[in-house]
Amino acid sequence: MIPTEVLEQARAELLDWHRGMSVLETSHRDKAFIAMTEAVTDKVRTLLAVPDNYRVLFMQGGASLQFAAAPLNLLGDKSAMDYVYTGLWGKKAILDAKRYGEVRIAYSAESNQFTSIEPVEQWALNEAAAYLHYTPNETVHGVEFHEIPEVGAVPLVGDFSSTILSRPLDVSKHALIYAGAQKNIGPSGLTMVIVDEQYLGHALDICPAYLNYQNIANSHSLYNTPPTFSFYLIDLVLDWLEKQGGVAAIEDVNKRKSAKLYECLDQSDFFSNPVVPKYRSRMNVPFFLADASQEARFLEQAEANGLMNLAGHRALGGMRASIYNSMPEEGVDALCAFMTEFERRL
Numbered sequence: 001m002i003p004t005e006v007l008e009q010a011r012a013e014l015l016d017w018h019r020g021m022s023v024l025e026t027s028h029r030d031k032a033f034i035a036m037t038e039a040v041t042d043k044v045r046t047l048l049a050v051p052d053n054y055r056v057l058f059m060q061g062g063a064s065l066q067f068a069a070a071p072l073n074l075l076g077d078k079s080a081m082d083y084v085y086t087g088l089w090g091k092k093a094i095l096d097a098k099r100y101g102e103v104r105i106a107y108s109a110e111s112n113q114f115t116s117i118e119p120v121e122q123w124a125l126n127e128a129a130a131y132l133h134y135t136p137n138e139t140v141h142g143v144e145f146h147e148i149p150e151v152g153a154v155p156l157v158g159d160f161s162s163t164i165l166s167r168p169l170d171v172s173k174h175a176l177i178y179a180g181a182q183k184n185i186g187p188s189g190l191t192m193v194i195v196d197e198q199y200l201g202h203a204l205d206i207c208p209a210y211l212n213y214q215n216i217a218n219s220h221s222l223y224n225t226p227p228t229f230s231f232y233l234i235d236l237v238l239d240w241l242e243k244q245g246g247v248a249a250i251e252d253v254n255k256r257k258s259a260k261l262y263e264c265l266d267q268s269d270f271f272s273n274p275v276v277p278k279y280r281s282r283m284n285v286p287f288f289l290a291d292a293s294q295e296a297r298f299l300e301q302a303e304a305n306g307l308m309n310l311a312g313h314r315a316l317g318g319m320r321a322s323i324y325n326s327m328p329e330e331g332v333d334a335l336c337a338f339m340t341e342f343e344r345r346l
């Protein structure tokens with residue numbers, strides 16, 4: 001979801017954003033546009049308390065292209081990388097990283113079907129790794145780290161796509177953070193990258209110019225033409241988030257929303273979530289029906305009640321409720337009420 005007040009403001013400004021032009025018609029070299037992109041960067045810095053020695057960048061290609069950008073920029077003269085495999089997105093990151101060096105799996109949750117995460121003491125860490133990559137929130141499996149893993153001196157890289165801005169985050173514990181915008185930052189089209197300055201300027205020779213963080217940093221994220229409307233809408237979403245009280249305040253809301261939904265699942269005999277409570281995601285809640293033959297009926301009736309997009313990811317099946325920042329608490333209440341009624345009428 002995008003907050004309704006954001007969409008309303010975008011609608012009101014669509015024909016005249018600046019000097020009689022729509023933002024869709026504005027050049028990315030326009031002074032007002034450049035000022036807006038700088039404001040976006042500043043707002044991210046404030047919301048996430050980004051330390052001065054980090055750069056906040058916006059790129060295209062989604063989080064998926066960062067699966068390659070991370071090794072291309074951070075591998076340097078090392079050859080080994082550590083990856084933590086806690087769900088589907090981690091797997092994709094691993095497959096791309098393998099093209100550039102030796103990937104070791106420091107920990108895999110495959111044996112528990114991605115329903116839990118063993119403590120870091122039980123991971124097989126490689127001190128010679130260029131970095132350790134993890135997925136703080138596995139969007140498909142609904143598994144979230146509620147603490148940043150302490151991996152010692154090895155630089156930490158996180159794919160924060162589905163949890164960024166949902167809670168406060170200690171940026172300083174990471175060398176690199178990246179996140180596709182379309183879950184919690186705004187619409188699709190941009191990917192946010194927060195990188196420790198010391199990792200700029202060491203990209204491999206084979207790194208395409210566009211994927212080289214140094215180039216993006218030098219050009220203030222305007223190395224080439226960005227999706228201008230996405231930038232604009234992100235600006236509005238960040239204003240909205242600030243108005244909600246920032247990430248600490250939205251974390252309280254997200255805790256409440258997810259606790260309500262898990263409670264509704266746990267007290268039901270018909271619906272269930274397989275993830276160990278300590279690692280349950282606050283953003284993506286997969287759930288299953290005891291009788292899978294009822295799935296189509298569940299989805300159809302849910303839609304008739306205005307509850308959209310509840311089908312699970314095609315890799316996992318079942319259902320999934322994504323309750324990102326912009327999903328109001330009433331949305332979760334409505335889902336719980338619908339589920340209770342669906343079960344009662346079986």
Ligand SMILES: *Cc1c(COP(=O)(O)O)cnc(C)c1O
Pocket residue numbers: 061062063064065089135137138139159160161162180181
């Ligand atoms: C959605 C998602 C991706 C893929 O994002 P794109 O921007 O579509 O490439 C990668 N990682 C995680 C954790 C995601 O949730």
